[in-house]
Amino acid sequence: xxxxxxxxxxxxxxxxxxxxxxxxxxxxxxxxxxxxxxxxxxxxxxxxxxxxxxxxxxxxxxxxxxxxxxxxxxxxxxxxxxxxxxxxxxxxxxxxxxxxxxxxxxxxxxxxxxxxxxxxxxxxxxxxxxxxxxxxxxxxxxxxxxxxxxxxxxxxxxxxxxxxxxxxxxxxxxxxxxxxxxxxxxxxxxxxxxxxxxxxxxxxxxxxxxxxxxxxxxxxxxxxxxxxxxxxxxxxxxxxxxxxxxxxxxxxxxxxxxxxxxxxxxxxxxxxxxxxxxxxxxxxxxxxxxxxxxxxxxxxxxxxxxxxxxxxxxxxxxxxxxxxxxxx
Amino acid sequence: xxxxxxxxxxxxxxxxxxxxxxxxxxxxxxxxxxxxxxxxxxxxxxxxxxxxxxxxxxxxxxxxxxxxxxxxxxxxxxxxxxxxxxxxxxxxxxxxxxxxxxxxxxxxxxxxxxxxxxxxxxxxxxxxxxxxxxxxxxxxxxxxxxxxxxxxxxxxxxxxxxxxxxxxxxxxxxxxxxxxxxxxxxxxxxxxxxxxxxxxxxxxxxxxxxxxxxxxxxxxxxxxxxxxxxxxxxxxxxxxxxxxxxxxxxxxxxxxxxxxxxxxxxxxxxxxxxxxxxxxxxxxxxxxxxxxxxxxxxxxxxxxxxxxxxxxxxxxxxxxxxxxxxxx
DNA sequence: TTGTATGCGTTATCAG
DNA sequence: CTGATAACGCATACAA
Numbered sequence: 001x002x003x004x005x006x007x008x009x010x011x012x013x014x015x016x017x018x019x020x021x022x023x024x025x026x027x028x029x030x031x032x033x034x035x036x037x038x039x040x041x042x043x044x045x046x047x048x049x050x051x052x053x054x055x056x057x058x059x060x061x062x063x064x065x066x067x068x069x070x071x072x073x074x075x076x077x078x079x080x081x082x083x084x085x086x087x088x089x090x091x092x093x094x095x096x097x098x099x100x101x102x103x104x105x106x107x108x109x110x111x112x113x114x115x116x117x118x119x120x121x122x123x124x125x126x127x128x129x130x131x132x133x134x135x136x137x138x139x140x141x142x143x144x145x146x147x148x149x150x151x152x153x154x155x156x157x158x159x160x161x162x163x164x165x166x167x168x169x170x171x172x173x174x175x176x177x178x179x180x181x182x183x184x185x186x187x188x189x190x191x192x193x194x195x196x197x198x199x200x201x202x203x204x205x206x207x208x209x210x211x212x213x214x215x216x217x218x219x220x221x222x223x224x225x226x227x228x229x230x231x232x233x234x235x236x237x238x239x240x241x242x243x244x245x246x247x248x249x250x251x252x253x254x255x256x257x258x259x260x261x262x263x264x265x266x267x268x269x270x271x272x273x274x275x276x277x278x279x280x281x282x283x284x285x286x287x288x289x290x291x292x293x294x295x296x297x298x299x300x301x302x303x304x305x306x307x308x309x310x311x312x313x314x315x316x317x318x319x320x321x322x323x324x325x326x327x328x
Numbered sequence: 329x330x331x332x333x334x335x336x337x338x339x340x341x342x343x344x345x346x347x348x349x350x351x352x353x354x355x356x357x358x359x360x361x362x363x364x365x366x367x368x369x370x371x372x373x374x375x376x377x378x379x380x381x382x383x384x385x386x387x388x389x390x391x392x393x394x395x396x397x398x399x400x401x402x403x404x405x406x407x408x409x410x411x412x413x414x415x416x417x418x419x420x421x422x423x424x425x426x427x428x429x430x431x432x433x434x435x436x437x438x439x440x441x442x443x444x445x446x447x448x449x450x451x452x453x454x455x456x457x458x459x460x461x462x463x464x465x466x467x468x469x470x471x472x473x474x475x476x477x478x479x480x481x482x483x484x485x486x487x488x489x490x491x492x493x494x495x496x497x498x499x500x501x502x503x504x505x506x507x508x509x510x511x512x513x514x515x516x517x518x519x520x521x522x523x524x525x526x527x528x529x530x531x532x533x534x535x536x537x538x539x540x541x542x543x544x545x546x547x548x549x550x551x552x553x554x555x556x557x558x559x560x561x562x563x564x565x566x567x568x569x570x571x572x573x574x575x576x577x578x579x580x581x582x583x584x585x586x587x588x589x590x591x592x593x594x595x596x597x598x599x600x601x602x603x604x605x606x607x608x609x610x611x612x613x614x615x616x617x618x619x620x621x622x623x624x625x626x627x628x629x630x631x632x633x634x635x636x637x638x639x640x641x642x643x644x645x646x647x648x649x650x651x652x653x654x655x656x
Numbered sequence: 657t658t659g660t661a662t663g664c665g666t667t668a669t670c671a672g
Numbered sequence: 673c674t675g676a677t678a679a680c681g682c683a684t685a686c687a688a
Contacts, residue, residue, distance in 0.1 A: 056680050
């Protein structure tokens, strides 16, 4: 479909080279023919074939983002930010989802390269050497979201250890003497640790340990049962639950509520990953804001710089802040 | 970058046509040379240039989805569904965001066409004739999410009128005699009505009117103030608030809570657009489930069929269901 | 079974 | 100022 430069050339009675000159102002051209070409181009609704252009230019002004899915607000928010930045630089953003499927992730990366993406932003689940090798032979720059999985990769993430440490500090400042860290299973199906949650756990354990207060870690799929059990049989004072994720915290508040435990009277709670989910509820939710949008902006800026051949730092850590609520 | 069929041909000492035959099994080829080519292709990490292929095939196996943004869960959920379906049919999904910018939307559509997208899924904000014209001259099929804005377009949506009507029926069954419909501003910046909310309003008014009970509609940005005012000065019995969106409902519950009004003791409330946001909270939220995933599946199926030249219905309406909670 | 020639729509180079 | 020609990487009809 669609009218091409060839058509325009035929219709305007000039060569295709002249058409290009008229359309993109390269080289010199008589003003009159330029106008005539531009007019007919507009009239006929000429649209350049970006594929053909990319083919010859070896640049597509397209950036690929491959993330797991859009289920919680984490990636949507980040992608919104990335998208704004790439748009500012007149790049098109191509988002694809690997759905936690390692083969799919590789396939998508190959597809992006096949479509001449100028750069990639990855939330990658593959961690092995073969994958690292693949990445380094892509021929285009890429930025990894989250953790530094590979030596040579560029990453944008959060210092989870430091963040959790600060979270514990904050809880202690509020006067709590008894801390419970709630975290999902730390290992995935292949036995590979979820590095983010693991760093958080360490941050918690180190800082809580240093304080000399009572603390414990609850993890596993049955964390709700375990937490309730803690509340019923183990708590010696009003405990603070520090949940490694707002969704867990939300579920916990709900489960506790159904069992007659109310926040912040009977217990304190703090989340992680502020994604705006529970920000409108009473009591206002205390959580760690890991600034997802900032991560998005940073990742996009980094990648755009890399595409333009600029020198960029290898790793960027976005500092967190604590959202003071009423649940502690 | 990357090795091409040309390179393979040179290295294997055959013509490029033979390479193609080896790679895609078209035509006949001696098994030995086939193996040899396949081996070297693998060794050298040959990846087809999808752009070049699309250019000659005039098919890209790529589908574009252009939506406003990913801010609330509505589009992320739908896109997840669309993505699953397109992936099943080995199409790649290219998601882009127009951020409520009419020019941007047109630009993105043109870009998708420029990238030889085989079809488009649109959450379009342009409503005028020029845009309709543009769509119909795209040369590729497209499906519009939401409302039938143009005569000839294919759409997947919800019968909002019917849905709201059913919602009112449900509320009345629960014994309420006093209904308040809460809806955001019904017109956008350009004075064009938000058709979805408008249909909902009509459904509410018609059904509530028919029942003979007391009812009113609250709309505008200050709906919280108005709702509180209603509660304080106008309510004659325990009213049911029917909010045209879960987020409004959430905010309302919160605002009422801060003013000492508790659900479901002091008032009833029902939402719309079940997006899973408040499903974990107590009391469990009563809302209208408009089955976003189903919309996604339907839209993807429809588009894929259209791409394959099949006959498809022009409009698909996804039936809603009511999620029975504890807020009524 | 294999090779040659042509074209997809664009941009770039080099003549004229 | 303009036109012819080649190239990007791939696929395919046709010839050998």
